Amino acid sequence: MLSHTNTYSVLELSFKSNDSPWSPSINVPSDLKEHQSVTVTCSAFTPCPHSPPQLTWNLQQDSLRQTEKNTDGTFTTKIQENITLSDTHDGYNIRCSARYPVIGGNKTAETEVTLSVSYAPRNTSASISPSGLVSAGSWVELSCSSRAKPPPRFTWFRISKDGAVNVSVEQVYKLNATEEEEYYCVATNDLGQQKSSVSFVGIKDDPSSGFLILNILKILGIVLLCISIISFECWFRFSKTPKKETEELTYVNNVMETKAS
Template identity: 40%
Template sequence: MACPENMFFLIGLFMSGVLVCFGRDLIVTMPDRLDGLTGSCVQIPCSFDVPEQHKDTFKSTILPSGVWIKGNPYFGGRPDRVIFNSSKLVNTYQGKITGNMSQKNCTTVFFNVTTNYTDKYYFRIESQPFRATDPDKSVEIDVRDLPSSPIITVSGEVKEGVPVSLNCSAVAPCPEHPPELTWTLRTQFTTGNQLQKNPNQTKSVLSMVTFTPSYLHHEQNITCTAVYPVGTSNKTTEHNMMLNVSFSPKNTSASISPADPVLVGSCVNLTCSSTANPPVTNFTWFKISEGKTTMVASGLSYTLNVTVGNGGLYYCEGRNSHGCGKSNEVQLAIKGQEETVNTMASGIAAGTLGALLLISLISLFVWRRNPRLHDGLERTDNSQGQNSPVGTVCANQATAGEEPEKPAVDQPEEIHYGEIDFSKRQTKETPAAAQDRVQGQESEYAEVNVTGRGAQEPPLNNLDGLYAQVNKTGGC
């Protein structure tokens, strides 16, 4: 094989009786590095191209063979460096070219690798009449007893209330036996394991979890675990990541020191605290007085010398770039004011109770002084359709046939009720009347209006000059 005439120097070695020139007669594309796992397989993505001046030679090649050289592309005098040749049945490394060489695909798989496989590897084509090696391109294979840890990535900022996706990827050096990925963050929005091709043609497994974070997720550890099947056992590795969630101020609280009532002129310190990410950049203090809210200060703490007008309710607000949070209300009490307030409250309560008691007594007195409210209605109800005589009258009412007492000079006009038995006015009782009396004595009620004050009143049995209204019941 002739070398280009424009090359400034030529280093040649007789390899298998052929002079090899150190030009790029073959252009190979493959990853710079691969990770392997002891006992598993390693797949090397590989493709090649032939320079224009050698394409005709390559086309005439029948059934090109692929060769892998370990450590150094120049194997003259070191045939042990050739660890695999696809044209041979027995090789140092058990493997297989899975790509179609006629289509310039040299992808190769090595089986049951060990830590001794760790090294650089070069690819070569050996076929008549075309033979070439790419000395400028190699792949470094690193075989370990434990698998590489998966990688967790976040798509965008993790912000409270905004859905976010976390991706976990793990290399799959042996695509025939890819790893299985699981999350410690439990959510129903988790995708299954997907085998995907990377830009360098290697394979990896991807799992994605989507959730809506809250401030409770901040600084929470999440883990993605990769389980690799190796023969009849498994090898496990994991990756931990602490979530950094941005959120508005939470658990904002205000405190006052001293908390007990203080004297005028004392020094009082109010302190505000809040949890936020990023931290709170602005604290503001407010006072509530007579139903109005007024901003009184700014800063993490608020110190004041107490005056009479400082008493009242206070609260604070914390704010960052994501929002604000309001604290609880704290009471600044001043000694002397609370006794006044308590005294006023006690006086109002006592006055109200006294007023209610006085109204009750007045109502009872009026009710007792006006017996018509309760006695008159009761006697009227008792007389309806009853044959028994009325046995009770008012205390100041005269009975029939007796002279009533004289009313007091200043006593107000009263209405008296009396029971008058007209059977006593009859001089002779007829048999029919006697029979009626036996069946039931009839009673008549009269309403007597006593108009004279301080004068002798006529007896009830003298009806001349007496203003009376007689209400006859029972058919009388």
Template identity: 40%
Template sequence: MACSTDNMFLIGLFMSGVLACFGQRHLITTMPEKLDVLSGSCVQIPCAFDVPQDCSTFNSTIITSGVWIKESPYFGGRLNIVIFNSSKTYNTYQGKITGNMSWKDCTTVFFNVTSSYTNICFFRIESRPFNATDPEKSVHIVVRDLPLRPNITVSGEMKEERPVSFNCSATAPCPKHSPKLTWTLPTLFTPENQLQENSDQTKSVLSMVTFTASHLHHEKNITCTAVYPVGTSNKTAEHSMTLLFSPKNTSASLSPADPVSVGSCVNLTCSSTANPPVTNFTWFQISGGKPTQVASGQTYTINVTVGDGGMYYCEARDDHSIENSMKVPLAIEAWVNSLFGTVHTNQATAEEEPAEDQPE
């Protein structure tokens, strides 16, 4: 009777473990969603796994095999979907689990990648009596003949005589054969390449250059080239961008510039140098000591009235910043007949001065 009771106790423990795992993921893996790989190179898949504590049939002290299957997480004994098994000598995908499975690190490297390696892959562990596949996590391996172009980003605002930094990054799916980044710049630099780890544990190479922008760099290109070693040859990809500068040398002019009479016509013109050219111009009149917006456009035509006299300036704006012109005076002739004769007065004869930058 005692033996029967012990058996019932063991059966109860087993059933409680099964019920605890029922409806849950028996295996939880962590890996990147997608990897872009170069044909002829290798690919490293960062991988980690965990087994819920309730699934007590897993024993980490038992030798565990790592298995990669393609297309579907539902194994069901279908050997034709197995692409790699760490316990086998020969596999469809030649590779190696470089992570320590005892520490639940299933990081894997596949060698000599071909176009046939393009697939959605799931990870499975086999550790008798525990076998499980994570059905909710996979990695999409995409094999390309040519590498993706590197990515260039700019740190800081592009303004003349101010240092600006350019960062270039390129994916490194095969860290042992990571790409080398080189720059084509308007000035000489020898930047360093750094291998870094991304948030999903994949690798990329980063290079940064910093130089002081000048009007001499107007319309110059900056290029970052990634050179990937593949076998005995190289594969390259590049990314170029044109240097863009904020408005500069913004000026306002009047025609005619001499004092004018009421009823006459005056043309105000705003000019600025920038790359790309400025297309957004705004005109302001100083009225009561404060600027008031009076028009938009590179030119502004006034049919002069008495109230139009005063100081004017223009604002040049692009996607990067704003620059204001110097103030220019619009003077109006006023003839006053009086008992003492004719008196000539000029409005707005103040000296030219730069307009204060206005808040956006």
């Protein structure tokens, strides 16, 4: 029967002859969500428990390291770290390397996993195209954007005197702008929702309508002037006619009285 020393030497010599060392494994819970506290574990097969592999990763370097005996008699060395998840952890790569001591130096293997973390909507905003004031009757496109996982649903609201009115359940809302109004959107998924700032749809003055009104006023002025002139002329003629007839009647009466006398 081999002694412990001879056993470890055989394991080391056997390991030295391999093309590559044993790769570590990273254990991460499934269905990760923001605000969730999870334990991440990096484990490596340990052929010699008295000379375990050195484990390092891109999490905190003071992570607890321990070597455990498995039910089949083998050994595993592991390090663990507790982290509280946020949206910034989504897409984060955790890398763990195991460096094994062998005769003549060391051999290192590395494993990497990418975290997939669900989170509520972030950075929800609304945009208007075209931007700025538009002519009455123009088509305006309101677009809502948000960063979320899973992808959010979008709802558009118009602010009225009676409160917010649901006008659309699409990411892009098109409307015919006839008056000045205010809108905002809400992004929602299973983890929460977020409201955008208020967007103002403004109507600009139409120069052509002002020009038309000016022409109408000019025409009305001319018409009123003509009516005034005609009215004055009629009045003048009417005021002259009775006087002339009175004078003629007086003259005839005087002549008749003279003849009679």
